[in-house]
Amino acid sequence: MNIKNAFFCSVVNYKKWVVDIKIYTLFTLIIVFVLWQFSGIYEYARIVDSNVSPWIFPHLFITPVVTPIYGCFAILLFSDAPFIDRHMPFIVIRTGRNSWILGQLLYILFTSFLYTIINYIITVISFIPYIDFTSDWGRVIMTLARNPGSAYEKGIKLTVLINDSIVTSFTAIEATLISLGLFFLVTLFIGIVIFSLNLIIGKMCGIITAGILVFISYFSIYVGRLTIGLKVYYFSPISWISLQYIDWYGSGDSPSLQYAVIFLLGTSLSLSILSVISFSRKDINIAEGVE
Numbered sequence: 001m002n003i004k005n006a007f008f009c010s011v012v013n014y015k016k017w018v019v020d021i022k023i024y025t026l027f028t029l030i031i032v033f034v035l036w037q038f039s040g041i042y043e044y045a046r047i048v049d050s051n052v053s054p055w056i057f058p059h060l061f062i063t064p065v066v067t068p069i070y071g072c073f074a075i076l077l078f079s080d081a082p083f084i085d086r087h088m089p090f091i092v093i094r095t096g097r098n099s100w101i102l103g104q105l106l107y108i109l110f111t112s113f114l115y116t117i118i119n120y121i122i123t124v125i126s127f128i129p130y131i132d133f134t135s136d137w138g139r140v141i142m143t144l145a146r147n148p149g150s151a152y153e154k155g156i157k158l159t160v161l162i163n164d165s166i167v168t169s170f171t172a173i174e175a176t177l178i179s180l181g182l183f184f185l186v187t188l189f190i191g192i193v194i195f196s197l198n199l200i201i202g203k204m205c206g207i208i209t210a211g212i213l214v215f216i217s218y219f220s221i222y223v224g225r226l227t228i229g230l231k232v233y234y235f236s237p238i239s240w241i242s243l244q245y246i247d248w249y250g251s252g253d254s255p256s257l258q259y260a261v262i263f264l265l266g267t268s269l270s271l272s273i274l275s276v277i278s279f280s281r282k283d284i285n286i287a288e289g290v291e
Contacts, residue, residue: 005094005096006099008099009095009099009102010103010104013107022076022079022080026077030073030119031122034060034119036159037060037066037159038056038159040156040157040159041144041151041158042130044140044151045130047154047156048140048143050130051127051131051139051140052131053131053133053137053138053172054133054176055173055175056123056160056162058163058166058178059141059162059163061241061243061244062160062163062244063161064221065218067217067238067239068214068238071186071190071238071241074115074186074187074190074191075190075207075210075214077111077115077187078108078191081198081199082104082195083104083107083195097279098276098280100279101280105192105195105272108195112184112188112191116180116183116184119183120180137167137172142167144162145162145163145164146167163244178243182241185240186238188264189237189268190213192267192268192271192272193209193210193267196275197209200275200278216238217238231253231254234254237260240260246260
């Protein structure tokens with residue numbers, strides 16, 4: 001296996017972005033959604049004439065319905081996995097099976113990281129010109145955390161809830177880094193699930209499984225939490241994108257940060273290994289791709 005060839009196979013997928021309407025659609029949806037989500041806080045910052053710090057990302061996922069929506073965005077991002085097209089058989093012949101499959105896994109890894117960074121940047125630039133690059137939570141976030149009603153008093157309806165427990169339990173940078181890390185791992189997990197199951201079992205199997213996981217994340221918010229309790233989040237990995245569904249106190253009622261990280265990384269690695277083994281045994285049809 002040649003690492004250089006693996007990177008080449010990964011880069012080929014990025015070259016497809018130029019003509020991939022799915023990518024343009026996805027990031028348009030994200031930009032519009034984020035601008036709408038933060039419109040209330042933006043208006044609040046304008047009225048009180050105070051800037052928003054760049055650490056609001058962890059609070060984006062406090063509103064229950066946002067987590068399933070971002071799960072759907074991640075599914076759209078990797079919906080064409082395992083990235084097989086009419087050029088794929090010739091690339092495999094040129095680079096080798098192992099280099100190609102590793103290249104696809106690297107693509108999912110790099111794309112998950114890039115996707116995480118882009119989402120964070122969008123949350124920051126959405127507050128321009130009311131943005132203040134401070135190292136603490138800032139006046140706006142602190143005020144809305146301690147007195148959520150202050151926005152409603154000014155006739156503003158917030159669609160992003162500022163969680164007071166996050167503000168009091170973590171520093172702004174600490175909460176943002178943890179939230180970004182979980183966002184990256186969940187995105188990576190979704191990408192690997194779609195890629196691996198589509199490749200190993202068959203087309204659409206991975207997307208269906210990822211869709212079920214998104215449904216579970218929505219189910220757990222309401223019905224699941226009422227019927228099973230907080231333990232329902234042990235079976236809802238996509239919910240771990242939000243800090244409020246992580247057990248920070250060692251009670252065991254919901255998944256701890258360590259549990260979430262080990263599960264997401266372990267499952268992603270295991271499925272990746274199974275994908276490599278499965279692909280090495282598949283026949284390649286020059287005209288149609290992988291059989």
